[in-house]
Amino acid sequence: MLDFNLDSVTRERFCLLPTPIHKMQRLSEELGKVNIFVKRDDLTGIAFGGNKNRKLEFLLADAKAKGADVILTEGALTSNHCLQTAACSAKLGMKCELVLSDAASGEKITGNILLNQILDIQIHRVSSSEERKSKMKERAKILSSEGKMPYIIPTGGSNRIGIFGYIACMKEIAVQSKEMNIQFDYFVFGTGSAGTQAGLVAGKLLYYPDIEIIGINVGDNREEIISATMEIIEQFEEDWSLQVGLKDLDIIVNDGYFGEGYGIASPELVETLKLVAKLEGIFLDPVYNGKAMVGLIDLIHTGKIQQESNVLFLHSGGGPAIFAFDDVFGKKL
Numbered sequence: 001m002l003d004f005n006l007d008s009v010t011r012e013r014f015c016l017l018p019t020p021i022h023k024m025q026r027l028s029e030e031l032g033k034v035n036i037f038v039k040r041d042d043l044t045g046i047a048f049g050g051n052k053n054r055k056l057e058f059l060l061a062d063a064k065a066k067g068a069d070v071i072l073t074e075g076a077l078t079s080n081h082c083l084q085t086a087a088c089s090a091k092l093g094m095k096c097e098l099v100l101s102d103a104a105s106g107e108k109i110t111g112n113i114l115l116n117q118i119l120d121i122q123i124h125r126v127s128s129s130e131e132r133k134s135k136m137k138e139r140a141k142i143l144s145s146e147g148k149m150p151y152i153i154p155t156g157g158s159n160r161i162g163i164f165g166y167i168a169c170m171k172e173i174a175v176q177s178k179e180m181n182i183q184f185d186y187f188v189f190g191t192g193s194a195g196t197q198a199g200l201v202a203g204k205l206l207y208y209p210d211i212e213i214i215g216i217n218v219g220d221n222r223e224e225i226i227s228a229t230m231e232i233i234e235q236f237e238e239d240w241s242l243q244v245g246l247k248d249l250d251i252i253v254n255d256g257y258f259g260e261g262y263g264i265a266s267p268e269l270v271e272t273l274k275l276v277a278k279l280e281g282i283f284l285d286p287v288y289n290g291k292a293m294v295g296l297i298d299l300i301h302t303g304k305i306q307q308e309s310n311v312l313f314l315h316s317g318g319g320p321a322i323f324a325f326d327d328v329f330g331k332k333l
């Protein structure tokens with residue numbers, strides 16, 4: 001094992017960790033001879049939980065260490081990352097501003113859009129995702145000219161600092177695996193801006209080498225996710241003078257399940273969400289976890305995930321998004 005001390009990384013601790021791992025017994029029985037476990041990162045604690053809380057423990061600590069007093073970040077109107085950044089900043093008493101663009105599921109005042117309003121977050125609207133970066137730069141310039149110290153967090157909190165969220169998660173899994181006396185063979189999750197994947201891959205190489213990390217693309221460009229993942233890991237290696245042993249082989253982004261695009265719910269996705277809710281009492285969001293679960297079920301059915309294996313599925317949060325999909329799931333009573 002490589003000599004890397006995670007405890008030496010600056011971190012705020014506001015998540016409820018470790019998040020539980022438990023077996024999805026009825027789903028496992030439904031799908032056949034595979035044991036499906038779930039890592040409950042929907043229970044990380046702030047703003048209905050989710051994977052971004054983990055990254056933010058490191059990003060906001062870095063911001064604080066650098067003397068920042070305003071956090072700036074960006075995303076779609078319904079972004080989980082933006083809501084969680086706003087809520088975690090609030091928890092630390094830091095001001096936060098969001099640059100938000102369009103949303104695949106529209107502009108209904110529900111889900112994260114509503115929650116941002118409860119937080120009274122300052123929002124700057126732009127009309128497309130391409131415009132977000134320049135708007136952030138513009139805001140940062142204005143804030144600096146007012147004597148403030150802005151700190152920019154990129155989309156999804158995916159960078160050389162955010163990576164620690166899922167490096168720490170993999171370390172946590174290694175401990176839980178030992179306590180439960182179960183070797184997890186596969187880890188399946190929805191991948192988007194690459195920060196979760198970069199952390200998991202680096203964390204695997206550092207702490208839990210025998211697990212296969214399978215990212216299910218939720219609607220971005222596969223090649224871009226792979227290159228962004230590699231870039232973040234390379235930055236991590238550079239910052240810490242480490243060679244974690246990254247090979248192309250270690251980065252798996254499965255492209256088969258994003259359907260018609262980001263945030264678009266196919267009939268198969270709807271059935272999958274209902275199946276998991278009815279068998280396990282767990283609600284998956286349609287944008288990330290629902291698609292990842294469609295992928296997992298297909299990988300089991302097609303034998304790409306081997307029988308008798310132990311699969312760990314990441315529930316990465318995002319629950320509030322469900323409420324924007326009332327036209328897909330809802331019917332008049």
Ligand SMILES: Cc1ncc(COP(=O)(O)O)c(C=O)c1O
Nearest residue numbers: 080156192193194196288316318
């Ligand atoms: C609920 C949820 N799951 C998964 C992801 C994907 O994580 P990443 O952007 O680190 O790939 C996101 C990203 O916003 C998310 O909100």
